[in-house]
Structures are given as structure tokens and as C-alpha cells.
Amino acid sequence: MEIPYTSERRPDTGLYNAKLGVWLFLASEVMLFGALFSSYILLRVGAEPGTVAEALAGLSTGNV
Numbered sequence: 001m002e003i004p005y006t007s008e009r010r011p012d013t014g015l016y017n018a019k020l021g022v023w024l025f026l027a028s029e030v031m032l033f034g035a036l037f038s039s040y041i042l043l044r045v046g047a048e049p050g051t052v053a054e055a056l057a058g059l060s061t062g063n064v
């Protein structure tokens with residue numbers, strides 16, 4: 001018994017569904033982490049000197 005959606009290539013792309021799904025997943029992961037890293041870098045570069053150290057000094061560490 002054959003499963004038609006895995007044994008036949010898609011006529012519009014010429015790829016199997018599983019291969020297409022993996023490539024779409026990888027592309028979405030690249031876009032997600034690219035956006036996260038680039039936003040971190042842009043926020044870090046654009047911050048005033050000493051901003052991060054002052055913000056961390058005001059945080060409570062949970063010590064009593």
C-alpha cells in the first residue's frame with residue numbers, strides 16, 4: 001500500500017512533501033533567530049554607555 005502524498009513529487013515544486021516541509025521549517029527558524037540576534041545587536045549597539053550595568057545593578061537577586 002502506497003501513501004500518495006509521500007511517493008509522488010508535487011507538480012508545482014518538483015519536491016516531496018517531507019522535503020518541502022523540512023526546508024520551510026529551516027527557513028522559519030533562520031528568520032526567527034536572525035530577527036532575535038539582529039534585534040539584540042541593534043539594541044546593544046544603540047544603548048548609551050553604562051546603561052546595561054546600571055540596569056543590572058538595580059535588579060533584585062532574591063536574597064533576603
